[in-house]
Amino acid sequence: MNSKPKSATTMADLARLAGVHVSTVSRALADSPLVEQSVRKRIIKLASQHGYVVNSTARNLRSGRTQTLSVVIPLAHELGQGLTDPFFSSLLSHLADEITEKGYGMLLQKVVPPMDHWFDQLAAARRSDGIIVIGQSTEHKVLQAAAYSEVPFVVWGGHLRGQNYCVVGTDNVSAARMATEHLLRLGRRRIVFIGDPVSPEIKLRYEGYEQALAHGPAGTAKPVMVKAHLTPDAAYQATLEHLRTGRKFDAVFAASDVIAISAMRALSSSGIAIPEQVAVVGFDGIDLGAHVHPALTTLRQDLTRGAKLLVTQLLRRIAGETVESVKMPGELVVRESCGESR
Amino acid sequence: MNSKPKSATTMADLARLAGVHVSTVSRALADSPLVEQSVRKRIIKLASQHGYVVNSTARNLRSGRTQTLSVVIPLAHELGQGLTDPFFSSLLSHLADEITEKGYGMLLQKVVPPMDHWFDQLAAARRSDGIIVIGQSTEHKVLQAAAYSEVPFVVWGGHLRGQNYCVVGTDNVSAARMATEHLLRLGRRRIVFIGDPVSPEIKLRYEGYEQALAHGPAGTAKPVMVKAHLTPDAAYQATLEHLRTGRKFDAVFAASDVIAISAMRALSSSGIAIPEQVAVVGFDGIDLGAHVHPALTTLRQDLTRGAKLLVTQLLRRIAGETVESVKMPGELVVRESCGESR
DNA sequence: CCTCTCAATGCAAACGATTGCAACAAGGCA
DNA sequence: TGCCTTGTTGCAATCGTTTGCATTGAGAGG
Missing domain, CATH: 3.40.50.2300 (Response regulator)
Structure with missing residues (x-):
């Protein structure tokens, strides 16, 4: 279709094409002020011509960040409610928007709780920079324990007494x-x-x-x-x-x-x-x-705001800040199912 | 809570603890027959004691596979239907099950189509081993073109004449x-x-x-x-x-x-x-x-089967096989909204 | 007793980027 | 002219695994 030059798959390829060292390419693509304007422009142009996109795995390994957030839904087995639930999926949708907008990927996981160490496993695999847990389900204790691990996470759910992790949710x-x-x-x-x-x-x-x-x-x-x-x-x-x-x-x-x-x-x-x-x-x-x-x-429940808050709070935790739980007000929407007057 | 020994975060740590070389640890955890039974057991036990889980980023970089499948939903802007749609979210839920079961992660993306090269970008970043596209939306042409790229993908949607990519969907x-x-x-x-x-x-x-x-x-x-x-x-x-x-x-x-x-x-x-x-x-x-x-x-529409098919077909494409599109029959479910007899 | 095989393990080179540090040129200042 | 600063670029180590190949030791066969 469009005359695509043989595509450069690695940064080294691109460096060769541009006649510079890979470190320069890396910096150019990262918009570092260290590389000269003209060179940067040339490299960026070259990259798009050759359809080059940074290999995120390699970048992640080196930089220690994955640019990915996990979203996990613990589904108490008894209540076989799944992603199918319109409420969950609506929250999910808003989260997808929000996470994408912040330049992150969204890794979706389902957890069926009679499962040990699900949180630790998730955390240790380091596939993501942080975790959003949707609904406490039956897992309050696990989450309390997880608060002592160093992996950033936030929870959508209810505000409980003595809770030591960050929750966003409606009052x-x-x-x-x-x-x-x-x-x-x-x-x-x-x-x-x-x-x-x-x-x-x-x-x-x-x-x-x-x-x-x-x-x-x-x-x-x-x-x-x-x-x-x-x-x-x-x-x-x-x-x-x-x-x-x-x-x-x-x-x-x-x-x-x-x-x-x-x-x-x-x-x-x-x-x-x-x-x-x-x-x-x-x-x-x-x-x-x-x-x-x-x-x-x-x-x-204001899910647009909820999703926004979940993501920003999580990103702040990832950045090292300590963040507070947030309680949002609910809004009564009156329609036909309860007559206006008796 | 449980007396957790200081956790081993890297494979080298674990190797030191076990008194073997990291390559042995790697093989042991991968269930390679090259390592002796007793040693393997010991290492696996040690790993779980210390809460060690392989760093998937590193593994991915080295092995070239990500153990992740992308699921992308192109949302024609005009039809503002989102993940919110119960149908989509149900399919999503089944996909999550299926993908998880196959030992993969699921990377969820939303694409709002008046956007160029979304497929190529997705493909080039190599964040996943393959892509499941839910619904052709308005993107049939893009998908036709994508079929020539080397990135494996399958599509949920309709079967069109002259279509050169793999589609799973209801007839x-x-x-x-x-x-x-x-x-x-x-x-x-x-x-x-x-x-x-x-x-x-x-x-x-x-x-x-x-x-x-x-x-x-x-x-x-x-x-x-x-x-x-x-x-x-x-x-x-x-x-x-x-x-x-x-x-x-x-x-x-x-x-x-x-x-x-x-x-x-x-x-x-x-x-x-x-x-x-x-x-x-x-x-x-x-x-x-x-x-x-x-x-x-x-x-x-049989989404359980649909999701299963999407995943297996995609995995087969990833394995290098060529796969055919699949047309599934629909099933009429008669309930009250059309009277049994006139 | 010497070799040969085979099983088990160690060694070290990738994978593809990022990044601190060194190197270098040009320009300013004394 | 010489030295220091500043702005660019290159070098090479590093992230944590996997994996082909070399090495080792033990047991078998001649």
Whole structure:
């Protein structure tokens, strides 16, 4: 197509072509002020003509940096929720943007936790300069221990007491409380929580829900937890089962949008009108929530900002700074699934 | 916590500890038959005691392999569909499983196509042993050209005439035809296609749709295409707009499940009953389809198998074999969104 | 007892870049 | 003219492995 001169594959080749030493080429391509303007230009031009791109493996070895960040998702086996989860994949997408923009590569790993030393293995292989862990899952202890290793990492998840590693995430307690209070304001009094508190984030959301109920108006029913993993199937079944118990309720606060959507489906197919008979509020703010019927009221997490923060905090840790955890506020997005007025 | 001996960070350290030469350590860890059983065991034990893991950068440089596969998603800018798309992320998830299982790392990249030489850049940096391109998007020409480069890659997407690179994907034409014929069998005659044929896969689906209509029973209306990008918003708006034209239709064949779900929402909110007045069939078989209301009839693509094939074909190409494209059959999954009988 | 084989190990050269330091030329200043 | 500074460039060590080849020692066969 374009007349491509025989391509230079190594820096030495390029140096020969340019009639200079490889060190000069290296510096030229690195935009070092040590090499003269005209020479630098010539080398850069030559490089692009010959389709030369620095071999990153060699560069990494020598410089000790990999220009790569690992993103790892520990998936508690019981909750078979995968990258498939729209929330995770949305976060992933934002992370990809952010990491790419900072000039890094993104190495994606899945970890299925009944696995020893996953963190140490990951860290020791030195395939990346730092690690972003998405969701604490059941691995809080591992992460606490990892904080003593010298490998930089940050975690998306919940803020726990006595935590010694850097976490970025929504203020789950306040956010959940906000969501529940919204239901209370609308006059709902028997609000059910659906979710599985095995993961810290969900547990915190449950706490926020409890707090809201505890401060609710007279007649507010006590907390009820319907246990359901974060998968559509699990949530659907759990909702049906709860319906079969016959216990009355007029609202659902779901630990995630995926759960909420599945719960809505279970309710609908049982002939229950949403929001007239049962109002539903989710958590996460996934795109699809706006497009199910009825559209889902939810507590949005700001993933754009979350991803940005994860990456910048990690890069700062890599640079040697000590960084603090960040708690972001959630945002209530009101849509059809909980009627505006009773 | 666990009494960890001062960790050996380099192979030389470990060799010193074991009282052998580094080459012996290298061989021992690589399970080479050249090193004696007892020695090998001792070294392996020592390595795990000291938390030693081979530095993969160094290994890669020396051996010329990176043990990493790139996964890249070219995102045509106009269709702002991202990793967020449940279909993509599901495929991604399966790929992650498969790649990990084969002992490779997965390097994820996003490419926003009005970008020159993205493939060559990717290829030349040699960060991975091969590339999996998800979706041809608008980049068919680039891929055709890339086929002449020596970098192994495979593509998930549609099978086009004269294509000289390896593609794995569903037989879009047949599958779409199957879906449309199902609607015809149910007595629907005015079937609308929603989607954007700018990407080859969608175009092929449209062709299948056309074929089905061409062979449909008397009274079958001519093809109608409602253009909509693959995002929820776009599909929602496009559906509403089509409704405003007042043109009658009794079924929708959507180019993807995401489109289908958004279309259903648009229909529902316009007071149209699904499936009584308008039946809907999607394409992809994303999980969520089973959990919207009404549950979505769709044409499922076998992503588990797809991911497996992509990886094995790529690894074979890396090994130097020449590999053929693979066309997989789609599977019609009948659910509520198109009534069983008219 | 001497060689020959074979298994196991050590030696040292790559892999392809980065980077501190030396070298060199030109120009400024005394 | 001589010396020092400054701006460029070359030299060579280095990053941590892998791997072809040389070396060693022991056991077998003549």
